[in-house]
Amino acid sequence: MKKTIAMYLSRMHSIEDDLGAALVLTALFLVVLLGFSALVIDVGLLYINRLALVNAVDAAALAGVQDLPYSPTMAMEKAKEYAAANGANGDEVKVVVRNGDHEVQVTASRDVKLYLARVFGITEQRLTASAAAQVGSISGCFGVAPFGVVEQDFILGEQYILKCGPHRPPGYLRGNFGALALGDQGASNYENNIKYGHNEKLEVGDWVDTEPGNMSGPTVRGVRHRIEQCQHEPKCTYDSVKNDCSRLVIVPVIRNLDKAHGRDSVQVVGFAAFFLEGTLREGDGGDSKHDDDKGESSVLGRFIRRVLPGEVGNVPDFGLKGYKLVE
Numbered sequence: 001m002k003k004t005i006a007m008y009l010s011r012m013h014s015i016e017d018d019l020g021a022a023l024v025l026t027a028l029f030l031v032v033l034l035g036f037s038a039l040v041i042d043v044g045l046l047y048i049n050r051l052a053l054v055n056a057v058d059a060a061a062l063a064g065v066q067d068l069p070y071s072p073t074m075a076m077e078k079a080k081e082y083a084a085a086n087g088a089n090g091d092e093v094k095v096v097v098r099n100g101d102h103e104v105q106v107t108a109s110r111d112v113k114l115y116l117a118r119v120f121g122i123t124e125q126r127l128t129a130s131a132a133a134q135v136g137s138i139s140g141c142f143g144v145a146p147f148g149v150v151e152q153d154f155i156l157g158e159q160y161i162l163k164c165g166p167h168r169p170p171g172y173l174r175g176n177f178g179a180l181a182l183g184d185q186g187a188s189n190y191e192n193n194i195k196y197g198h199n200e201k202l203e204v205g206d207w208v209d210t211e212p213g214n215m216s217g218p219t220v221r222g223v224r225h226r227i228e229q230c231q232h233e234p235k236c237t238y239d240s241v242k243n244d245c246s247r248l249v250i251v252p253v254i255r256n257l258d259k260a261h262g263r264d265s266v267q268v269v270g271f272a273a274f275f276l277e278g279t280l281r282e283g284d285g286g287d288s289k290h291d292d293d294k295g296e297s298s299v300l301g302r303f304i305r306r307v308l309p310g311e312v313g314n315v316p317d318f319g320l321k322g323y324k325l326v327e
């Protein structure tokens, strides 16, 4: 009997011990759980804030670079404005224009309040993100128009003939009007390339074929289509043409284009941008349906300088620049 009571008592103790141990374990578990939760919150906070900063400096650098190299002050203002509008409002933002006004660097810093790290006496963490974007001559691009212009120093605002009509300037040889066969040969491919731009990438150094013939009808139809595609209100003019406007045409600059004879192979040495003004009436044929030497078949463009997204390289500068993030 004695033995039974002793056994009972000892079992009671053992249950109490178990209960105590379980409570201690639960408490420990809760501490660990809370600790992990706090850690997750801290890591999450740092991660989200880092993303926000990176996003802000990228947007700011890409906005600022578009005013380089011509207006560095404007570039810095725009970078700050875009940083604030893209999540870095209230952060410390530093903008530097460097590399001879060809690069803008944006750095943003903020202090993030922490939870778990307080245990170790750290209440906040300073985060910094930086991005730089560079402007340079465009070395390759999509969507170029099938007109070639002779390599030269273009004058801002001056009118140029992008494709000749029957009255070619002196020096242009017979059968060559400055049109290019991009991707394929023939008048209908040429017309589509005027309307929509060549759908493959053309690069500085590439050799392309000229497209011989005046092609009055395709030229007039292509240019008219392109001008009508300007959806901006008010309609774009030389002074106001938007970067995404159909009247902004990118044209390959060609070495010795004026020496080309008939269908000839010529080399692209750069790219230039023009505001597409229209076709010039040279004869009395009007909108001719035949590829003859009559009709309004000269194409006129006014030279502009632009900075567009595109491939940048160490190539000659014809006023058309591209930009990219470099860090």
Ligand SMILES: [Zn+2]
Residues within 6 Å of the ligand: 230, 231, 232, 235, 236, 241, 242, 244, 245, 246, 247
């Ligand atoms: Zn437009």
